[in-house]
Amino acid sequence: MKVFVPAETLTGEKRVALVPEAVAKLIKLGLEVSIETNAGHWAEADDYQYSNVGAKVIPTSAAAGELASADVVATVRPLDPARVGTLKADAITVSFLSPTNDLETIKALSAAKATSLSFELVPRISRAQSMDALTSQALCAGYRCVLIAAEKSSRFFPMLMTAAGTVQPTKVLVLGAGVAGLQAMATARRLGAVVSAYDVRSSSADEVKSMGATFIDLGLDALEGSGGYAREMAQDRAVAQQEALKPHVAAADVVITTAAVPGRRAPLLLTSEMVSGMKAGSIIVDLAAETGGNVEGSVAGEEVLIAAVGGHVKLIGGKDVPSQLAVHSSKLYAQNIVSLLSLITKDGEVVPDLSDEVIAGSALVYAGEVRNPVAREQLGLPALAETLEGN
Secondary structure: OEEEEOOOOOOOOOOOOOOHHHHHHHHHOOOEEEEEOOOOHHHOOOHHHHHHOOOEEEOHHHHHHHHHHOOEEEOOOOOOHHHHOOOOOOOEEEEOOOOOOOHHHHHHHHHOOOEEEEHHHOOOOHHHHHHOHHHHHHHHHHHHHHHHHHHHOOOOOOOEEEOOEEEOOOEEEEEOOOHHHHHHHHHHHHOOOEEEEEOOOHHHHHHHHHOOOEEOOOOOOOOEOHHHOEOOOOHHHHHHHHHHHHHHHHHOOEEEEOOOOOOOOOOOOEOHHHHHOOOOOOEEEEOOHHHOOOEOOOOOOOEEEEEEOOEEEEEEEOOOOHHHHHHHHHHHHHHHHHHHHHHHEEOOEEOOOOOOHHHHHHEEEEOOEEOOHHHHHHOOOOOOOOOOOOO
16 A cells, blocks of 8 residues: 655645655555655755655656545645645545544545544553554653754743852743643753743642753643543632732743643633733743733734833744644654554554554544544534544
8 A cells, every 4th residue: 555745735734754774664564655745844854864765756746646546545644625625535644633623624535434533532441552643742842942942032931140240040830730831841941041931730749840941830620631631620619710820920031821621622722911020131932822822912923022121022823833843843743644554554554443542542533534523513524333442
């Protein structure tokens, strides 16, 4: 069976679905792999490297035909509806695919009688850890956002003792202690900052402390959700949390927000009033800007100045953050794809089996049928007789 990797088309996306090392692993499974020319350019993987491991490099002029004949199409971002319409029946797509934000693509996949495995829906179980692309890319985002903050800040992060005096370390507050948040804490600590963190899940306290950060206890009820995620909070709980966070936000030099609820708008953690109460020159990096933002007024991909006493606070909305580390984010993502395809490849044939909980969970569309309950609801489809647990 043939696996095809087209070049990513979304502006700002620099990752590639498969790096040469991953291609070699798929070929050992008995699969044929082809890739559009220059698809790996930003990830420092050139056409020669792909050819050298056995992949067929397809010129852009022939990519449409290759897409139409492929058995498996691997991308980072979901294919647009027009390209989905060219897929052959029973083709399999492997990518990120949101059950709430990519409805037109989902409808096109259904019409094409295709199967789509979404990394946003891979169950968070130990057996699927090597396929968890949300985690691998969050790791990259958490690291990168601290570098963005350090670059934009006019302060040193570490304490420095000099003949001219002592430079106090930067105070970094991280909101959200998922994978991205924990990596942000670890990176800020490596740079010498004093780090504190808050998460609505009380179970995160030990993880925060293991990163060398101080866990902030606001005295509010915990919001533990399924799969290691937090659950959505009620409005009165959100207001109480914002009030309790105010002094901690005001004391910070840098705030990094990473909170997300899968399939929902990102929770609002910081109001404009809270931001304006920070010290002039403070930095906020909102990693959730692309899904609505944790900070009022944040815009994905833009730097916004918020008036504060004596100056402004810089509010930076994250956009394509893992893509800014295209080499390693692509390498990690490619291994996620290899792990997923290895699970469903037998004797050179890719056969998704819904009796496997990993495939049942990640198959947003299967042979044209929209399987995910959230997507079915969004599309106005009746519920399936048997829903998929956790999705």
